[in-house]
Amino acid sequence: MSSPALDAALADIDTVFNGFASPTETGCERCFRPEETAYLRTPYTRVPADLLARFVYKVPDHFEDHAAVMRRLLPQAAHAMAEGGLDRVGWGHHGLSRVDWRTWPAEQTAAVAAFTHAWWQDVLTSSAPPYPVDEVFETCATIFGTTTPLLARWEAHPVADAHLVRCVRTWLDGLVMDGSPFVWWEHDARTVVTELQSWLSAHAPARLRAQGEPDLATQAELLALPYDERWAHPYWTTASATN
Numbered sequence: 001m002s003s004p005a006l007d008a009a010l011a012d013i014d015t016v017f018n019g020f021a022s023p024t025e026t027g028c029e030r031c032f033r034p035e036e037t038a039y040l041r042t043p044y045t046r047v048p049a050d051l052l053a054r055f056v057y058k059v060p061d062h063f064e065d066h067a068a069v070m071r072r073l074l075p076q077a078a079h080a081m082a083e084g085g086l087d088r089v090g091w092g093h094h095g096l097s098r099v100d101w102r103t104w105p106a107e108q109t110a111a112v113a114a115f116t117h118a119w120w121q122d123v124l125t126s127s128a129p130p131y132p133v134d135e136v137f138e139t140c141a142t143i144f145g146t147t148t149p150l151l152a153r154w155e156a157h158p159v160a161d162a163h164l165v166r167c168v169r170t171w172l173d174g175l176v177m178d179g180s181p182f183v184w185w186e187h188d189a190r191t192v193v194t195e196l197q198s199w200l201s202a203h204a205p206a207r208l209r210a211q212g213e214p215d216l217a218t219q220a221e222l223l224a225l226p227y228d229e230r231w232a233h234p235y236w237t238t239a240s241a242t243n
Contacts, residue, residue: 002082002083002122003118003121003122003125005118005121005122006082006115006118006119006121006122008118009078009111009114009115009117009118009119010078010079010082010115010118012111012114012115013074013075013078013111013112013115014075016107016108016111017071017072017074017075017108017111018075019043019044020043020068020071020072020074021040021041021042021043021068021072022040022041022063022064022065022068022069022071022072023041023068024041024064024065025037025040025041025063025064025065025068025069026064027040027062027063027064028058028062028063031054031058031062032054032062036051039051040055040063040068040069040072040073043072046076047073047076049080049085049086049087050087052073052076052077052080052086053086053087053088055069055073055095056070056073056077056086056088056094056095057088057092057093057094057095058095059093059098060095060098060099066095066098066099067099067100067101067104069095070095070096070099070101071104071108073095074112077095078115078119081119081139082119082122082130083130084129084130084131085130089131089135089136089139090131090132090134090135090136090138090139091135092184093142093184093186094139094142094143094184096112096116096143097139097142097143097145097184097186098186101143112143113144116140116143116144117149117153119136119140120136120137120140120150120153121153123136123163124153124154124157124159124160124163125157125159125160126159127159127162132166133163133166133167134166134167134170134171137150137167138182138183138184138185139184141182141185141192142182142184142185142186142187145187146187146191146192146195147192147195147196147199148195151195151196151199151203154203156207161207161208161210161211162211164204164207164208164211165208165211165213165216168200168204168208168213168216168219168220169216171196171200172216172219172220174193175193175196175197175200175223176219176222176223176230178193178227179193180192180193181196196223197223197224198223198224200220200223201220201221201222201223201224202224204216204217204220205217205218205220205221208220218235219235222235
């Protein structure tokens with residue numbers, strides 16, 4: 001069951017983007033049949049689920065007007081993202097990460113931002129979200145172009161901290177090497193690495209220890225150190241670390 005905040009954000013998406021279409025869309029004739037592309041020109045019509053995912057994750061140059069396509073798809077796509085019905089979440093470049101949605105009219109920009117925030121917070125409070133939490137985080141982060149607003153809302157809570165354990169396990173191999181853990185990141189990688197290292201080293205250790213993960217906690221603390229000092233730390237030679 002979704003949160004009231006997510007329900008409200010989805011209702012706003014439905015209202016703001018109701019009836020949008022890409023009237024002159026021709027699409028990529030090699031990737032889409034004419035009857036498939038016709039959905040993009042036709043408002044108020046549901047797109048088959050498999051086709052919706054193909055549209056959302058295709059590169060922009062497969063469309064005449066990619067921004068218009070994303071506005072056309074947003075109501076159905078947002079509901080599918082929230083409910084777990086959009087294939088490939090966490091496994092591709094989401095279309096919203098490849099349009100400049102912040103330049104859209106104010107009510108559209110606000111609706112996209114509110115939905116992305118609400119989706120992330122709903123996942124944080126769900127013990128069994130439709131998608132793995134690290135994949136939702138990466139999707140939301142690429143849509144925003146930054147991890148900062150997501151990290152700011154990752155408040156301490158038993159469920160949210162269990163999700164933190166999963167994410168830290170997934171991210172640490174990259175972060176301890178000063179590398180981005182995100183596969184689909186198209187923005188400045190150095191910035192996102194710094195954002196994650198700073199937040200995790202400051203906020204994650206105590207929460208990880210409370211979850212029974214002392215090694216992850218120590219490694220998160222080490223992210224605050226310069227690269228050479230991090231790897232010279234005695235932690236790496238302890239029995240716990242080698243286990």
